[in-house]
Amino acid sequence: MAGKAEPEVEDFLAMLAAQRGAAANTLAAYRRDLVGAAGVLGALAGASRDDLTDLSAVWADLAPSSLARKASALRQFYGFLVDEGVRDDDPSSALPRPRARRSLPRLLGHGEVDALFQTAEEDARGRTPEGLRMLALLELLYGSGLRATELMSLPLAAVPRDAPFLTITGKGGVQRMVPVSTRAIRALGDWLAARGKGGRFVFPSPRGGHLSRVRLFQLLRDLALRAGLDPEKVSPHVLRHAFATHLLEGGADLRVLQTLLGHADIATTQIYTHVDAARLVALVNQRHPLAKS
Known part of the structure; x- marks a missing residue:
């Protein structure tokens, strides 16, 4: 279980549950990614583009699939803050956009x-x-x-x-x-x-x-x-x-x-x-x- 999240993150997770019907496992994954990012940056709600650029450097050694997942969580979070009027700008354009290669499923003949x-x-x-x-x-x-x-x-x-x-x-x-x-x-x-x-x-x-x-x-x-x-x-x-x-x-x-x-x-x-x-x-x-x- 991830640690305590800031209020804006809690509001975002509540929105995912109420409006999108996100499952418990999905919410837990978003919480882990956002709380983990906050552990590097501090409060996420006030982070700048430069802060997110620094975060990208911290994530440099992650696998493309993990990097894509974490960046997606932050993009959705900042989009939520803009929609709610908490922020006027969206700094998430500074995040990387790796192309996570989807592996083909294992098959049975x-x-x-x-x-x-x-x-x-x-x-x-x-x-x-x-x-x-x-x-x-x-x-x-x-x-x-x-x-x-x-x-x-x-x-x-x-x-x-x-x-x-x-x-x-x-x-x-x-x-x-x-x-x-x-x-x-x-x-x-x-x-x-x-x-x-x-x-x-x-x-x-x-x-x-x-x-x-x-x-x-x-x-x-x-x-x-x-x-x-x-x-x-x-x-x-x-x-x-x-x-x-x-x-x-x-x-x-x-x-x-x-x-x-x-x-x-x-x-x-x-x-x-x-x-x-x-x-x-x-x-x-x-x-x-x-x-x-």
Whole structure:
């Protein structure tokens, strides 16, 4: 938890929470960056362009992604101060504008996904609660592209009765409808029948509440190992990436994909066009007649 912030920073964070619906983790990240900058400059609200230039020198050794995040927090803060009439000028033009290179997501091929499902389905044939739960988790991660937090905190009330959709509460408390395949509904129904009564979450923890993200991570790594895959390659987020990439390969529209993934900005979804383009280049290099010359 970051230290105490000056009043203007607290007002800015309150605005993010009230007007933009920023999640707790997002607010904590902004607080850390702003309090950290204040630790170098003193009070941020009265900082000058020269002060921010000096701050850029202090940040010189940061990775481009970290530098971009910190500079963005300050730009938004000073824009807020101008909007509120606290300042007449915006000194943030003195901040650096690094180009943080977005890395391509790690991918699972269709064969690797098939291996995971074959192992999970074999386990589920035993009708043990653990096997049925693992198959339901896998179906919803790869079949619906849910984030780990969304899946773990999924309430029973969100499970479809007649319509093949889940109501998901994503980042910033934004809700969206996510389609659920027939096979996923079947796997989910089998799990709920084996789950028993009690608790309000689809995937409850034995100690109360819901299954943790760490436990989900462990379960997937164990499944990958038994499926003959490198467990380092498999995680909830990698399965979400596979969902998106394989849909795009199948002809899904980018705007539809944005809605399914719950991305606020289409630019976040566009990373998958780069993944698809990279595969096309690899295909040309491997299959084109001139590649053999």
